[in-house]
Amino acid sequence: MAGFFEKSNTVAKPGFNRWMVPPAALCIHLCIGQVYAFSVFKIPLTRVVGVTESAGADWSQSTLAWIFSLAIAALGLAAAFGGQWLERVGPRKAMALAASCFGGGFIVSAFGVWTHQIWLIYLGYGVLGGIGLGIGYISPVSTLIKWFPDRPGLATGMAIMGFGGGAMIGSPLATSLMAFFSGPESVGVGSTFVAMGIIYFLFMMVGALIVRIPAKGWTPEGFDPERDGKQDKMITNHHVHVNQAMKTPQFYFIWLVLFMNVTAGIALLEQASPMAQEMVGTSAAAAAGFVGVLSIFNMAGRFFWASTSDYIGRKMTYVIFFVLGMLLYAAVPSVAAGGNIVLFVLACCVIVSMYGGGFATVPAYLRDIFGTMHVGAIHGRLLTAWAAAGVVGPVLLNQLREGRIDAGVAPAEAYTTTLYIMVALLAAGLVCNLLVRPVADKHHYQGDTSNPE
C-alpha cells in the first residue's frame, strides 16, 4: 500500500487526461478553504457547558481566537518547510498527509470539545489542521503547473479559487450539521467536528488517489516550450533550486509584491463591515451582506485574474492590481463622502477581486521566473508573505484608525488616512513588481531536473 503513494507510482500512463487533475486539486482546496469559515463555531464553542448561554466554565472568545491564529501560523510554517519534502515525495503522499492532518485535526478537536480541554482543540484544529492546510495548499499547485505549461494561470486559478470557495461550503455545512446534532444538552459541535473530519478526509483522499504527475518530457498538444520561451523573456525554460531561489533578488521582490497586495486587501476585508456602516451608513445586516458579496468577488477574482494573466503576462497583471488598486483606494473616501453606495460597493468588490487574484497568479509568476522544478517549494516559502501580511494589514488599519479617532477625527473620516497609506503601500508594491527581471544564468540548476538533489 505504501508503494501506491510513492511518487514513481503517480506518473501518468499514456492516455491520461490532464483535465482529471484540476478537480483532484479542487478536492483539496475546497476542503481546506473551510478555515475561513471557522468563525461559525465561535459562538457555539462559548456555550459547550451552558448550551443555551455561556456558563462560567465556558471558553471565552479570546481563548478561542487562538485556534484560528495557531492554524494560520502552522499553515505558514508547514508550507515554508514542507515544500521541499513535497517536491521529493510527490503530490499523492503530500495530499494524503494533508487529508490525514486536516481530517484528523477535526477528530482530535471533537475529543477536546467532549472533554472540555482547550489544548486538544489547539493541537487538533490549530496545529494538526494547520499542517494539513499548509501542505494541502501547496500540494496540487506545482502538479497543475506541470500539467498546464500552456495555461499555468488558468490551472492554479481554478485550484486557488477553490480555497476561496471552501468557506462558502464550510459555513452552511457546519451550520446544518450543528442544527442536526444539537439538542437540549448539547450544542452539537463535537459531533459536527467528527462528521466534518470524516467528510473532509474522504473528499481530500479522492483528490490524492486521482492526482498524477506527467511523464518526463510530456507536453500538451501544440505547446513548444522553446518557442514560447523565446517569445517572452519573462518566461524561463530553465529551473532554479529552491535554496538557490532564496539567494535571488527576484524571490524577495515577488515576496514584497505579494505582501503589499495582501496587506492592502486584507486591511479592507477585515474592516469591510464597519467601513460600510460608518462611511456610507448601511445597517449592520446590510454590512454583513456586503461582506458576503465581497467573499464572492474574492473567489471569482482568483479565477478571472489568474487566467487573464496567461494572456497579458504576470508582470502586467500585477501592474493592473497596483495601479487600479491605487486609483480605487484613493477614490473610496470621496465616493463614500458623496454617499454613492453603488460605487462604494463596486470599488470594494474590484479591490477584493485583485486581492484574491494576487494569491492565484503568484504560483504562475514563480513558475515563469524560477521554472517548474521546485515551484511548489518556492511557493511554500513565499507564503510567509501571506502570514506576515495577515498580521500587519489588520493591525496597521486598526492602529491608524484608532489614532485618528483619538485625535478627534470623526469615525467615518478616520478611514481616509488609512486608505491613503494603502495607496502608498500599493505604490511600493508596483516598484517591486517593476524591478522583477529574469533570473541570472548563474542561478539555473545544472543537474538532472527530474531528480534534483
Add this chain to the structure above:
Amino acid sequence: MNTDSTAVATTPTWQIAALWAMVTIPALWGFIETLTKALRLFTG
C-alpha cells in the same frame, strides 16, 4: 511525447464528468447559499 491527443479516447469521459460534478455540485451549493444570504441581508 504527446499524450494529449489520445487522452480523450483512453480516459473515459464519464470519469472526467463525474469528478467535475463531485467538486462542482458542493461548490455551487455553497455559492448559491452565500449569494442568497448576502443579497437578502444587503437588500434588507
